[in-house]
Amino acid sequence: MNLQTGTYYWPITFPEAPSFPSLEENLTCDVVIIGGGSSAAQCAYYLAGSGLEVVVLEKGRIGGGSTSTNTAIIQYSGEKMFTALVNTFGENYVGRHLKLLKEAIDEIEAASRGVDIDCEFRRRDTLYAASCSEDIDRLRIEYEFIKRHGIKIDFWNRPQIEEKYPFSRDAAIYSYDDGELNPYKFTHALFQFAANRGIRIYEHTAMNGHRYDRQRQRMIVTTNTRKEINARHVIFAAGYENMEIRKEKQASFVSTYTVTTQPVADLSSWHNRTLLWETARPYLYMRTTVDNRIIVGGLDENTAYPERRDSKLIHKKDMLLAAFNRLFPDIQVEPAFYSAAFYGGMADGLPIIGKYEEYPNSYFLLAYGDNGTVYSQLLAKLIVQEIVEGHSPDLALYLQDRPLLQALVDQ
Numbered sequence: 001m002n003l004q005t006g007t008y009y010w011p012i013t014f015p016e017a018p019s020f021p022s023l024e025e026n027l028t029c030d031v032v033i034i035g036g037g038s039s040a041a042q043c044a045y046y047l048a049g050s051g052l053e054v055v056v057l058e059k060g061r062i063g064g065g066s067t068s069t070n071t072a073i074i075q076y077s078g079e080k081m082f083t084a085l086v087n088t089f090g091e092n093y094v095g096r097h098l099k100l101l102k103e104a105i106d107e108i109e110a111a112s113r114g115v116d117i118d119c120e121f122r123r124r125d126t127l128y129a130a131s132c133s134e135d136i137d138r139l140r141i142e143y144e145f146i147k148r149h150g151i152k153i154d155f156w157n158r159p160q161i162e163e164k165y166p167f168s169r170d171a172a173i174y175s176y177d178d179g180e181l182n183p184y185k186f187t188h189a190l191f192q193f194a195a196n197r198g199i200r201i202y203e204h205t206a207m208n209g210h211r212y213d214r215q216r217q218r219m220i221v222t223t224n225t226r227k228e229i230n231a232r233h234v235i236f237a238a239g240y241e242n243m244e245i246r247k248e249k250q251a252s253f254v255s256t257y258t259v260t261t262q263p264v265a266d267l268s269s270w271h272n273r274t275l276l277w278e279t280a281r282p283y284l285y286m287r288t289t290v291d292n293r294i295i296v297g298g299l300d301e302n303t304a305y306p307e308r309r310d311s312k313l314i315h316k317k318d319m320l321l322a323a324f325n326r327l328f329p330d331i332q333v334e335p336a337f338y339s340a341a342f343y344g345g346m347a348d349g350l351p352i353i354g355k356y357e358e359y360p361n362s363y364f365l366l367a368y369g370d371n372g373t374v375y376s377q378l379l380a381k382l383i384v385q386e387i388v389e390g391h392s393p394d395l396a397l398y399l400q401d402r403p404l405l406q407a408l409v410d411q
Contacts (some may be wrong), residue, residue, distance in 0.1 A: 002306040003240055006313060006339025008068040009260040009293070010184035014117075017188050020062065020195075021207040023227045029053040031387060032221055032231040034207050034236035034245075036060070037067040039361070039365050039376040040181055041190035043235050045111055046384035048197040056199060056228055057221070059206035063187045064237045069296050069341040072186070072373050073275050073287055074108060074179035075126050076101035076151075079370045080349035081142045093397065095149050096351065100394060101371070102151065104378040105179060111377075112181060117189035120182040120290045124275050129161070129172040129260060131280035136171045139279060145175050154174040164271040167327045169278075178275055180287050207245075208233070212360050219361060227401055233387050234362040236354075240344050242364050246291045248354055248400060249369060253367055256308035256343040257316035258297040260289075261333040267292060269330055276327075281393075284323050294333055296320040300343060313340045344368035351375040353383060365386075 011017075031047060033040045036058025047054045052361030060066075064301050076098060083210045112121035130139050143155045153172040162168050195201055201399055209222040213230075221229045236242050243251060267273060267288060277285040282300040289295065295326040299316050324333060346352055363383045367375035379398060386392040395401065 003066055004069050004339055004341035005306070005310045007337040008339060009337040010068050010070075010182060011063070014185050014188060017063070017184075018192060020201045020203045022226045023057065023202040023223055023229075026230075027055055027200070028230040029055045030231065031055070031233045031235060032057065032229050033235045033237055034221075035236070035241075036191075036201075036203065037064040037065050037186045037237070037239050037324065038070065038373055039239060039367055039380065040235075040237035041187040041194070042111075042376050042380035043237050043365065043384060044194035044199050044201075045190040046380055047208045047269045047388075048194040050384070050388050051175060052388065054194070054199040055231070056194075056201040057205045057207055057223065057229070058095050058201070058203050058220040059224075061203055062191055063184045064217075065241070066341065067183050067187050069258060069339050070183040070373065071285070071287065071297050072181050072183040073285060074105055074181060074374055075175065075275060075371060076105065076178070076374065077126070077128060077146075077173075077175065078284070079345070081138070081279075083138070083142050083145050086145070089350075095235070095397065096394070097397060098146070098149050098151070101259060101374055104381070105177075107381065108181070108373065108377050109179065111190060112186060115189035115193045117185050117192065119186040119189050121179060121186075122181070122290070123177050123179050124287070125272050126175040126178045126275040127156075127172050127279070128162075129169040129276070130173065131169075131278045131283075133170050135279040139171055139173060148172075165235075165327075166269050166330060180275065181373075182290075193324055208273055217361065232361060234359070235365060235367040235383060236362065240298050240342055240368075246354065246356060246359065246364060248352060248364070248366055250347045250352060250400065251344055251366065252347065253304045253342045253344045255301045255303050255312075255340060257299050257340050258295060258338065259317050259320045259335050261294045261296075262336045263292045264294060264331055264333060265292075268333065269328060274294045284320070284329075288323065293336070294324065294331075296324045304342065309340050309342070313338065316340070345370075350402070351379055351380050351398060352400050353395060354400050356400075374409070
């Protein structure tokens, strides 16, 4: 699957990243994780210390897929507003989802503090701005919903925004205690944490087949190294490449674009180095890095064809930089890295844990959406909880056949 093209910033921040061997023997284990990106690492992190025998298979290098293009904006709000989700799932359902997202951000921070590699996690506030005056009312309703659920949040008017930033907007939600991190280091740090606790990790080892032994109730995974793994449970955490194993009808893909600049000398006009995004669709988002670079992304295109996606890369790079300069005319930026990549989402706005009849004892971790790192942390915890404890009360919220409002069911 042609996921991305371009040049990537994150891998250069950790050139000494550890490597792992290929699988050269048949294995029996409790859990096999398919994938070597952030979703798989988050699963391995929660399984470390569980007492279970765990094996990880990555077809290439750890962190070499979508992790390298992940902008790792850590926040609970997403492209689909919570108030829109309420129309489908109801307020109690969405309120619980919001609480779990906030907990997942805390879990990401705790994980980043508990590993040996600096993942560059920083708490950041977020400015979510109305792109036009017509968006003010729905932005205020969204603010009222979030505040009602106990989240620290403010609603800013034009003078408040203009006081803090060199640009103007009619209104914005100002959220506290979101975050940012280095997803490449985070992935390697979690895998190192897991490896130090006995989890076996194999690179350059692709799953090329699988079958279920019903008599023994175990999945047999075969690999390109001509070896087999016999496992009680399988977690498919291969990101967008999960779709090559088993398609999920709610998933869809567009193309998205990202620019990472050269380091900037002066960011003083950027209030609190907040995460920035907007109500427009497709939207723009912006963040900074620990070495004072700026990441600008968005301008999604409704295409899932790699050739068409890639043909727009240079033009999109220029558009992203121009959009940044309109907001911060005093900050001079030069592009250092830019890429085009596929970006997945779910039709109803929530990530999915796929449990399918044709894949017994298996879980598909589908953390698709603009909060992929947060979704992955949340879903990984629930999956591991069910495997280890036999039950996860919140897992049903994210199953592919999760409950809908009766009105939708009756349609």
